Amino acid sequence: MATNAELAAKLLRSAATFFRSIGQANNSLSDQMTNNAETFDRVAEMVENDPLGENPVVLEGDDQADNENN
Numbered sequence: 001m002a003t004n005a006e007l008a009a010k011l012l013r014s015a016a017t018f019f020r021s022i023g024q025a026n027n028s029l030s031d032q033m034t035n036n037a038e039t040f041d042r043v044a045e046m047v048e049n050d051p052l053g054e055n056p057v058v059l060e061g062d063d064q065a066d067n068e069n070n
Helices: 004-025 027-049 063-069
Strands: none
Touching: 004 027
């Protein structure tokens, strides 16, 4: 049975493949889709290599980050 991290990484890599396909089919979106694909691949790698790791990137709507800044 796959772990949650393995499943997440697989879904992220599938999304990266999807973004690449969209970029190849639509030149006007190519740069944006390539960037999306690279980001999803990097996050998949992070999830695989350190599933419980923390990332210093602050996400919108992150209540903990909002509380630390107030």
